[in-house]
Amino acid sequence: xxxxxxxxxxxxxxxxxxxxxxxxxxxxxxxxxxxxxxxxxxxxxxxxxxxxxxxxxxxxxxxxxxxxxxxxxxxxxxxxxxxxxxxxxxxxxxxxxxxxxxxxxxxxxxxxxxxxxxxxxxxxxxxxxxxxxxxxxxxxxxxxxxxxxxxxxxxxxxxxxxxxxxxxxxxxxxxxxxxxxxxxxxxxxxxxxxxxxxxxxxxxxxxxxxxxxxxxxxxxxxxx
Ligand code: CA
Numbered sequence: 001x002x003x004x005x006x007x008x009x010x011x012x013x014x015x016x017x018x019x020x021x022x023x024x025x026x027x028x029x030x031x032x033x034x035x036x037x038x039x040x041x042x043x044x045x046x047x048x049x050x051x052x053x054x055x056x057x058x059x060x061x062x063x064x065x066x067x068x069x070x071x072x073x074x075x076x077x078x079x080x081x082x083x084x085x086x087x088x089x090x091x092x093x094x095x096x097x098x099x100x101x102x103x104x105x106x107x108x109x110x111x112x113x114x115x116x117x118x119x120x121x122x123x124x125x126x127x128x129x130x131x132x133x134x135x136x137x138x139x140x141x142x143x144x145x146x147x148x149x150x151x152x153x154x155x156x157x158x159x160x161x162x163x164x165x166x167x168x169x170x171x172x173x174x175x176x177x178x179x180x181x182x183x184x185x186x187x188x189x190x191x192x193x194x195x196x197x198x199x200x201x202x203x204x205x206x207x208x209x210x211x212x213x214x215x216x217x218x219x220x221x222x223x224x
Contacts, residue, residue, distance in 0.1 A: 003045060004049070007051040128160060130163045172219075208223060
């Protein structure tokens with residue numbers, strides 16, 4: 001597995017490179033947003049660890065460019081403590097996960113492993129359908145009749161989860177566990193944020209499929 005780290009704090013960057021190399025990952029690093037983007041666009045990485053505050057080009061702009069170029073590589077954002085608005089913007093821009101500095105290195109390794117594994121799963125799976133939509137979990141395309149839109153990795157995983165559990169109500173806890181892993185610090189509002197993105201995208205392709213909130217329990221797909 002090949003990992004790219006884009007981080008301008010040289011000591012932190014070096015420490016992360018050493019940490020990941022010790023786990024036998026192939027690691028490259030950049031210290032500014034422009035070089036980070038250049039490397040990211042090569043398409044050779046399985047996971048990208050991206051700091052938000054970077055010289056030349058900030059992390060969120062790098063992330064948007066990566067997604068604009070249709071690269072589905074999982075991205076973990078590094079945010080400074082308490083920048084909640086950055087987190088939401090980050091998720092909205094197509095991040096798969098984020099860690100707040102200072103973070104525990106075991107936590108980072110767990111996230112990297114989880115994203116790497118999921119990437120493997122995604123490549124192997126195929127098109128799913130439900131109601132009037134189909135979801136290609138390889139290309140992340142959501143289709144309804146002649147309309148289509150590309151989802152982010154997390155949106156695709158959420159929709160996939162809801163489709164596979166369409167006969168039952170999925171709780172926020174179950175969704176967090178599946179999408180972010182068991183020991184994640186992800187909270188219920190992450191799920192709400194992704195559900196709202198997904199609802200917008202379903203609306204965009206004019207689908208009748210709805211993600212119904214069941215108060216106090218979770219979510220269920222409904223199709224009339
Ligand atoms: Ca920084």
